Amino acid sequence: MSGMILKTIIAASVTTLLSLTGTAHAAVPDPLHIVGNYKCTGFDSHDGSFNGDLTFTLNDTVSHFDKSFGAYTFKLVVELGGEKATYSGYAAAQGQLLSMFFANDSAEAPTDRGTGIAVITHDQDSEGKYITTLHKSYYLPDYKGGGRGTESCIKTSTR
Template sequence: MNTLVVALSLAFTGSALADTAVNDPLYITGNYKCTGFDSHDGAFKGDLSVKVNEKSSNFSQNFGAYTFTLEVDLGGDKATYSGYAAAQGQQLAMYFANDSQEAATDRGIGLATITRDQNSKGQYTTTLHKSYYAPDYNGGGHGTETCIKTPQV
């Protein structure tokens, strides 16, 4: 399955926000639970892990550089995708590829919008809504994905 849309939603406490902002003021780094729909594979669920590359980021210019891994459950089979992402403000561009050598054409690009909302308790949810295009996967495909950031423990 060739999908990766990332809509990240996270619940932060005030102190967790402060700790995360030190390393990633765009609040993208973390672990997420994802759901999506792929034009070839249908509905899917996955686990996304995003890490900031502080050396390549320029947060004073509102730019972040990231690496990520997405593990997708394909009805008993698992697929792992690795990739790179570049954030500018509330937009995130992503490149991903299936890590399996048997899936050499299972790769694509995505564009996500990052949103952050605060609930009545003052906790934040960061959501990344992604659409993607995989030009070589089964003759070309596309999909959407939403990932919700899990609270830090």
């Protein structure tokens, strides 16, 4: 009987160990619900209206969710004047408020960078499904003598 008990203990230990190993490699959740892909529309004081695709990624090593703080990187791809422009940046979230810094990735656009503030809202549609929206205002201190803009981005999927 002791051999049977020993086999049971070993099997239970291996199962527990395997389940813990799987947990250690699982993706870190984003309790602020910011990570994902978004479709954006906006208006820039120099470039006019634009549409873009925004992707937010979590930096879980410096996020501190028990204090409602999240750290993120993001990438926005927009079409401006018939050409695509890519902006990369990072954001610090406190609850649903975001402070953002971004810059045009093109070497030909060294002054196309700025800072923004955004609010993330989570509203329900008529079917009870939650819709995450980013409402952003931004300032570009050096772009074409200084500029500003707004954009609204609706989450289309989580990553």
